[in-house]
Amino acid sequence: xxxxxxxxxxxxxxxxxxxxxxxxxxxxxxxxxxxxxxxxxxxxxxxxxxxxxxxxxxxxxxxxxxxxxxxxxxxxxxxxxxxxxxxxxxxxxxxxxxxxxxxxx
Numbered sequence: 543x544x545x546x547x548x549x550x551x552x553x554x555x556x557x558x559x560x561x562x563x564x565x566x567x568x569x570x571x572x573x574x575x576x577x578x579x580x581x582x583x584x585x586x587x588x589x590x591x592x593x594x595x596x597x598x599x600x601x602x603x604x605x606x607x608x609x610x611x612x613x614x615x616x617x618x619x620x621x622x623x624x625x626x627x628x629x630x631x632x633x634x635x636x637x638x639x640x641x642x643x644x645x646x647x
Contacts, residue, residue: 591636597632
């Protein structure tokens with residue numbers, strides 16, 4: 543909520559985000575362009591890894607832990623089992639992703 547007499551913090555944040563966007567957009571036609579494209583590819587890989595973490599922990603570990611802890615009466619052990627289930631699934635998915643990415647064409 544904006545209060546009178548207080549500066550709004552949105553314009554500086556928008557400026558920072560636009561400056562970061564300009565770093566990716568400006569050099570596309572210059573010799574630095576290939577490096578920027580590699581950086582984008584690295585960011586895409588990182589986003590995939592973060593996505594696996596979100597799926598493993600928030601969509602698997604948390605619901606399984608909740609069900610085991612509260613619905614089936616395992617208590618804290620159920621939370622740990624859910625956490626381990628999410629961790630195992632993340633680990634298997636990351637090893638599979640690594641195996642696919644490391645194949646030589």
